[in-house]
Amino acid sequence: MTAAKSVYVRPLDFKHGRVEMSHGSGGRASAQLIATLFAAAFDNDYLRQGNDGAVLPMPPAGSRLVISTDGHVVSPLFFAGGDIGSLAVNGTVNDLSMMGATPLWLSAGFILEEGLPLADLQRIVHSMARAALAAGVLIVTGDTKVVERGKGDGVYITTTGVGYVTTHALAPQNPLSPSPSPVNGRGEDVAPASGEFCVSPAGDRARAGDVILLSGTLGDHGMAIMSQRAGLQFESEITSDSAALHNLVATMLATGADIRVMRDPTRGGLASALNEIAQQSGVGMVLEEAQIPVKKSVAAACEFLGLDPLNVANEGKLVAICALSDAARLLSAMRAHPLARDAAIIGEVIADAACFVQMQTKLGGRRMVDQLHGEPLPRIC
Amino acid sequence: MTAAKSVYVRPLDFKHGRVEMSHGSGGRASAQLIATLFAAAFDNDYLRQGNDGAVLPMPPAGSRLVISTDGHVVSPLFFAGGDIGSLAVNGTVNDLSMMGATPLWLSAGFILEEGLPLADLQRIVHSMARAALAAGVLIVTGDTKVVERGKGDGVYITTTGVGYVTTHALAPQNPLSPSPSPVNGRGEDVAPASGEFCVSPAGDRARAGDVILLSGTLGDHGMAIMSQRAGLQFESEITSDSAALHNLVATMLATGADIRVMRDPTRGGLASALNEIAQQSGVGMVLEEAQIPVKKSVAAACEFLGLDPLNVANEGKLVAICALSDAARLLSAMRAHPLARDAAIIGEVIADAACFVQMQTKLGGRRMVDQLHGEPLPRIC
Numbered sequence: 001m002t003a004a005k006s007v008y009v010r011p012l013d014f015k016h017g018r019v020e021m022s023h024g025s026g027g028r029a030s031a032q033l034i035a036t037l038f039a040a041a042f043d044n045d046y047l048r049q050g051n052d053g054a055v056l057p058m059p060p061a062g063s064r065l066v067i068s069t070d071g072h073v074v075s076p077l078f079f080a081g082g083d084i085g086s087l088a089v090n091g092t093v094n095d096l097s098m099m100g101a102t103p104l105w106l107s108a109g110f111i112l113e114e115g116l117p118l119a120d121l122q123r124i125v126h127s128m129a130r131a132a133l134a135a136g137v138l139i140v141t142g143d144t145k146v147v148e149r150g151k152g153d154g155v156y157i158t159t160t161g162v163g164y165v166t167t168h169a170l171a172p173q174n175p176l177s178p179s180p181s182p183v184n185g186r187g188e189d190v191a192p193a194s195g196e197f198c199v200s201p202a203g204d205r206a207r208a209g210d211v212i213l214l215s216g217t218l219g220d221h222g223m224a225i226m227s228q229r230a231g232l233q234f235e236s237e238i239t240s241d242s243a244a245l246h247n248l249v250a251t252m253l254a255t256g257a258d259i260r261v262m263r264d265p266t267r268g269g270l271a272s273a274l275n276e277i278a279q280q281s282g283v284g285m286v287l288e289e290a291q292i293p294v295k296k297s298v299a300a301a302c303e304f305l306g307l308d309p310l311n312v313a314n315e316g317k318l319v320a321i322c323a324l325s326d327a328a329r330l331l332s333a334m335r336a337h338p339l340a341r342d343a344a345i346i347g348e349v350i351a352d353a354a355c356f357v358q359m360q361t362k363l364g365g366r367r368m369v370d371q372l373h374g375e376p377l378p379r380i381c
Numbered sequence: 382m383t384a385a386k387s388v389y390v391r392p393l394d395f396k397h398g399r400v401e402m403s404h405g406s407g408g409r410a411s412a413q414l415i416a417t418l419f420a421a422a423f424d425n426d427y428l429r430q431g432n433d434g435a436v437l438p439m440p441p442a443g444s445r446l447v448i449s450t451d452g453h454v455v456s457p458l459f460f461a462g463g464d465i466g467s468l469a470v471n472g473t474v475n476d477l478s479m480m481g482a483t484p485l486w487l488s489a490g491f492i493l494e495e496g497l498p499l500a501d502l503q504r505i506v507h508s509m510a511r512a513a514l515a516a517g518v519l520i521v522t523g524d525t526k527v528v529e530r531g532k533g534d535g536v537y538i539t540t541t542g543v544g545y546v547t548t549h550a551l552a553p554q555n556p557l558s559p560s561p562s563p564v565n566g567r568g569e570d571v572a573p574a575s576g577e578f579c580v581s582p583a584g585d586r587a588r589a590g591d592v593i594l595l596s597g598t599l600g601d602h603g604m605a606i607m608s609q610r611a612g613l614q615f616e617s618e619i620t621s622d623s624a625a626l627h628n629l630v631a632t633m634l635a636t637g638a639d640i641r642v643m644r645d646p647t648r649g650g651l652a653s654a655l656n657e658i659a660q661q662s663g664v665g666m667v668l669e670e671a672q673i674p675v676k677k678s679v680a681a682a683c684e685f686l687g688l689d690p691l692n693v694a695n696e697g698k699l700v701a702i703c704a705l706s707d708a709a710r711l712l713s714a715m716r717a718h719p720l721a722r723d724a725a726i727i728g729e730v731i732a733d734a735a736c737f738v739q740m741q742t743k744l745g746g747r748r749m750v751d752q753l754h755g756e757p758l759p760r761i762c
Contacts, residue, residue, distance in 0.1 A: 069489070069541060378402045
């Protein structure tokens with residue numbers, strides 16, 4: 001038996017063991033945790049390179065890179081319909097998808113708290129691996145740090161996603177929304193062939209007359225977390241909608257509809273997402289309350305806790321804004337997809353220099369849909 | 382004054398203010414923190430896109446993407462020679478550089494603890510901006526979460542770096558080190574033109590007869606942190622070596638030397654780095670203690686605390702392994718660079734199936750250079 005092979009004297013105890021400071025040391029204990037848990041669960045050619053990063057093939061010629069990052073600090077770590085692991089994968093896959101990108105690779109940075117049961121960590125890592133497999137992405141590189149008991153909360157996971165959007169050999173349709181400047185970080189020209197441009201959906205592309213579509217019911221994720229955290233029992237269990245939306249997005253893009261904006265209404269809910277878009281695009285919006293789908297159980301829980309479903313986080317929904325002429329076609333494509341069966345047209349974009357988002361209520365009045373200052377539900381994702 | 386413009390009623394108080402839970406809410410308080418601190422400090426075209434990610438030009442044709450991620454949890458946040466902000470930028474720039482990559486872009490995920498003084502956060506963010514500028518990289522996207530008092534430790538920063546390595550129209554020189562498999566995450570073929578391959582340094586490329594070079598003194602970062610944490614006073618202040626090494630690496634690569642492996646000996650120190658490389662490459666190593674540069678003050682501090690400089694973290698040093706025939710040329714190029722004035726040849730690679738790293742001591746004996754189980758200095762980076 002060589003030294004190289006006898007390095008791991010005592011196997012990790014995934015039943016009763018806990019995360020120790022040594023697991024973040026960069027020494028043997030770190031190497032053991034990485035080899036027997038992370039590398040085993042996420043196994044792929046790039047991760048197997050075993051260096052401090054991954055060397056990857058370049059996405060197809062003529063495309064643009066898309067990068068997005070998200071920290072995940074959800075509490076509790078496990079909830080009805082998901083856990084921090086699947087959330088960390090789906091959340092970043094969705095951020096890429098909202099920009100019209102095809103997600104390819106993820107990096108994962110773990111900050112573990114001393115004392116976290118290894119069984120919990122294993123469950124989270126396996127959940128990430130399953131979510132990545134389902135979303136067709138590979139976790140190609142990662143990092144693990146450990147902080148002392150009381151300096152963390154079990155585990156925080158920061159995922160960064162890399163994907164690509166295809167460019168098209170067309171003149172830009174919207175001069176207000178230029179494609180990114182064709183230089184890299186060092187100022188070198190790395191532009192695609194002249195005349196190409198990139199039509200990925202972006203927050204500044206909404207125009208008066210456009211239609212606002214929502215892919216399904218609001219508030220499921222936030223109220224699942226909240227009811228679990230508060231120990232509330234509702235008639236029917238509320239389940240998080242945590243899901244990867246890349247496939248739904250591909251279906252939507254395949255219709256050829258001119259989708260100006262896509263966004264996943266996570267933290268801050270639909271209200272934050274729409275207010276941000278209204279300001280980025282310099283437009284107003286009017287929503288129809290009667291058209292906004294909310295599950296009965298979620299509506300009841302919101303009422304009980306004094307929350308507006310429009311302010312509550314979602315993790316498997318998207319809002320899309322498209323040209324009026326494409327809306328019916330887009331809606332029917334969405335409804336044919338399992339993740340958007342309850343999709344609905346919920347309002348329209350109007351000209352409004354004040355960038356107000358308003359709502360036509362069920363009672364016939366109009367109210368402002370305002371972005372909150374804070375968040376009624378901290379650490380929701 | 383429109384609503385869009387009156388959103389930020391009270392400006393952030395960067396003198397006496399503190400991070401609040403609402404700053405992580407996804408509502409107005411989040412938007413204000415992002416706009417007035419992060420976006421202002423990191424300002425660039427991609428960040429200004431204002432979406433949940435960045436659309437970027439593709440690196441030069443014929444290159445490969447390189448991605449690396451690192452969480453930073455160093456304590457204290459500010460130390461002699463640096464802070465968590467510059468460390469988070471330099472650490473990830475260095476991980477890319479060690480793979481022979483040209484770093485282009487960074488993402489930054491912040492996990493803030495409620496109560497962190499905004500003045501501290503501002504100082505950290507400005508330090509990151511300066512470090513990014515110095516390293517020629519852009520921070521193109523980010524994320525901010527806030528956790529309750531006692532669930533964090535001021536701030537944790539996870540940075541992910543994206544860069545590229547150039548491929549060469551040559552047959553591979555080392556059949557043991559294949560270039561990465563030419564498929565993307567979806568199994569599609571995205572290989573560069575046939576015959577190209579990628580010669581980035583990698584941990585499995587060391588061979589018996591190769592020479593081991595170190596760019597400078599060992600242990601500066603770890604002992605700077607440690608002496609500050611323990612409130613120790615040494616005769617001369619020990620300063621962290623935190624620095625971005627991409628420029629030194631470019632100088633080294635420009636010599637044309639066949640650099641088989643590069644690694645920055647951070648957590649776990651030189652001992653961990655060399656043991657890992659020895660095992661990846663299936664070789665042994667013999668170091669010459671007398672050739673390993675250690676500052677007097679660092680050596681004294683290590684002796685006082687019972688630590689071996691070979692186990693102590695560095696944040697601005699690299700170890701390189703190259704062919705014997707290239708070593709003199711590489712060493713002289715390194716010594717001409719301000720970040721490697723003390724560079725030295727510290728040992729050689731030998732054939733050894735047991736993958737032992739040994740050291741010829743100053744006293745004439747030989748001892749094993751072992752990777753520790755844990756780390757004498759937790760949360761060093």
